[in-house]
């Protein structure tokens with residue numbers, strides 16, 4: 061559930077009309093709802109409250125410091141994949157001791173910074189990464205907390221680009237090889253083996269792959285115990301899907317029920333790294349129709365948002381719901397449109413074959429755009445990235461100013477004469 065609803069035929073974010081936001085901050089613009097974010101985080105926190113657990117929001121989904129700050133205030137931990145994300149978490153007031161550092165290409169300087177601030181755990185993805193971390197920690201006179209990201213070879217049944225738990229994916233350590241590598245980690249003097257980690261994919265709409273993964277990983281935990289290696293936490297990664305169209309993804313409560321039945325009273329902390337299921341439906345992309353371009357073959361609505369603002373449709377063929385901000389009928393009537401941006405690529409579309417009653421100047425909301433929306437935006441075609449706004453009740457706060465051309469050009473220079 062989210063807090064984007066129509067009131068008297070006008071779409072609102074909580075208690076603020078999106079027309080007002082467009083007037084105040086311009087378009088294209090990302091609009092987030094604080095109440096929705098909080099609701100989604102709390103759904104996880106409450107579902108797992110009966111067992112020691114740590115919910116680490118995956119920063120990559122939506123990393124504005126205002127978003128991170130809202131979650132930090134609720135006690136959220138954070139899953140990061142770069143030092144940039146760590147600095148965001150720190151700036152947002154996040155607790156470094158609740159940070160998991162994922163990602164398969166961590167550089168020495170990133171490890172150093174994470175050790176300096178005392179993160180919860182490094183999710184290590186290869187043997188050479190273990191050696192690097194051991195060395196960096198040793199140089200600093202520290203002991204690094206580690207989990208191995210294990211690849212359980214489970215089919216997440218999702219889009220191939222966002223499926224990560226199969227043998228052929230670049231991620232993690234093959235579960236067959238995990239005990240051997242855990243033994244190496246256990247012997248390295250500057251590492252402290254803490255957990256087992258995995259992440260099998262994103263936008264999962266069934267629980268079975270998570271449950272299969274859990275079974276495989278808990279088997280590994282037992283095997284490690286026999287080898288004298290005690291595992292304190294089991295990190296099941298992120299991946300719970302959301303509804304973009306007609307998917308019926310499980311709620312965190314259903315997920316928790318089945319996992320907790322399996323965990324029983326084992327003395328192991330559970331960790332999760334949800335991104336999409338917290339942020340996606342907490343945000344929309346607000347965009348305006350520039351022109352209606354109707355040809356004998358096709359009707360196009362040319363909008364001011366483009367693939368550089370929201371790349372999911374172009375990159376994954378993702379279907380995103382596009383709705384008019386005002387439900388008032390227009391003189392144009394209902395037509396079937398492709399919604400395209402001004403970028404010079406045929407692949408620049410946000411939606412295809414949509415029946416809409418719109419006219420030039422109308423505002424549209426692209427729903428469920430809070431996750432992997434702004435964070436995947438770019439300056440392609442030298443377009444300045446849009447503003448980000450967070451609505452909190454009846455107030456709209458600018459949380460990232462629209463970029464200017466000066467922002468874009470800062471840092472560039474021509475060769476000397």
Ligand code: LLP
Pocket residue numbers: 118121139162163222259261262263297298299300333334335336337372376431432
């Ligand atoms: N943990 C790790 C290690 C991850 O790689 C990811 C996402 C997550 C957690 C969070 O997963 P979530 O709960 O959001 O599914 N750009 C794609 C999604 C890429 C996901 C990458 N990893 C999209 O727009 O669909």
